[in-house]
Amino acid sequence: MAEMRTPWYESYPKDVPHTINAHMYENLGQLFDDACTKYAKKDAFISFNSAISYKDIYKYTNRLAAYMQKWLGVKKGDKLAVILPNVIQYPIAVFAGLKCGMQIVNINPLYTNHEILGVLRDSKAKIVICLESINQGIQKIYEQTYLEYVISCSVGDMLPFVKGSVINFAARHILKQIPKFDKKKVLNFKHCIYQGRHFELEKVDVEFDDIAFLQYTGGTTGKPKGAMLSHGNIISNVAQADAMYAPRIAKGSESILTDLPLYHIFAMTVNLMYSLYIGATNLLIIDPRKFDNLIKQLQKFPQISIITGVNTLFNAFVNNNVFDKVKLENLRLVVGGGTAVQEGVAARFLEASGGIPILEGYGLTECSPLCCVVPYTQKKYNGTIGVPLPSTYARIVNIDTGVEVVNTDEPGELQFKGPQVMKGYFSNEFETNNVFDDGWLKTGDIAQWCEGGYIKIIDRIKDIIIVSGFNVFPTEIENVVSRNAKVLECAVIGVPSNCTGESIKLFVIRKDKSLSKEELKDYCRHYLTAYKLPKHIEFVEELPKSAVGKVMRRYLKQNRFKV
Known part of the structure; x- marks a missing residue:
């Protein structure tokens, strides 16, 4: 077997x-x-301005685990679906399930009943823990699932009594956010924890290679795919993240902003697992779409030292002048992931923050998720996703021949090997075989050395636009347009063309309403060759985004038209 290439080692900090x-x-x-x-007396999570310690999280988690084990009869290998936003109940539910040897199935609480049903059926989940606002939907699909129990919680359940009661009352009776459901068919989350104190949790023999998560990568179209992530996969990724970031942080002294949803793999590994490992205090933001509330939370908790986010969040930080409104004097680590950070956003963030760079990371659900990060010594944006993590191997192969690419600036498909790579897709041998190439995980991303x-992502293979036979990468155009001071956000897709096969369509949210299409086209001509110029420009008020703020190009493509 030929020795693996590791050219990135020369770029590792000492x-x-x-x-x-x-x-x-x-x-x-x-x-x-x-x-x-280790951190028993330290605050583990802050939600709605109320803190809960590591000691209390441990107590409530063990009680819920004991209740599920002794009263509900769960056993190793059973599936626990968790449909929760960023509330304290989330880590309690997840670790209670893991300590019982269960496999956690994270589900986006914004999913439709149809989407939730697809994941519940595919995973064969036995128990679901969800907010009471979802109960009605769960009860409508219950008979079509393998569920035996529904555990229902309210947003304020783990908050101090008075505050929690007020929040729950408002949700039920003032905001009318809770559709009617049959209370006799659900178990109460707080009651389960209360009853759990009567039981003693029996230790379950959970091994390194046992499955911890079925992390679903889709489900809105076609059959959802559940990536089987073992305890070892996640632990390895935590160790890898620590190897790259440990010199920049102080264990037991950090505070992390969790704006990304914890059910998303990036936040689940970095903001939950790694945050716990380093003893950080976690500021949970339940609804990142309400940015004014996020600013208020930061004003009350300005000691944040770590921020993880996506391009949308960093753009909002700059455009809402967060660094003028909140003095984040302890901030020392900012990590970007989930989607590419645009050059214009990175530059404005660097200036607004007083010189703190966004250290971009790259990963995918199938890799737990981190594969590459920009080293902590990097001072400014360089347009790359950084270097592969320790104990991770990367290669780039020609998408037509499959031959490995070793030259710089030659594009090909990015592939990975490492201890964080999944075992495969749950009950889906076809897709598992399709995503692996002789043990290498195929990412579907075009990249170059x-x-x-360092590795630079060019774009998704499926998003490449072919104009008169030339490959055009949407990200390149988006990076150019994002640097325009009058542009707030942008996205690029290809649309069918009778003349060139495909032509380029640019969607723009204007920061300055005086920006015209002709002005924007003139701007693009200074930076892009003729076949890369947008032929169509549409000004919009918003762009379709996923729960973590990633622009969803496929939704833009649904409005394709002949030109």
């Missing part, structure tokens, strides 16, 4: 190891227990 001890814990329950013991082993 205090970053080439490999990690992936087996620092046998399972995620051990990671959780260790963190709760840069100097020092």
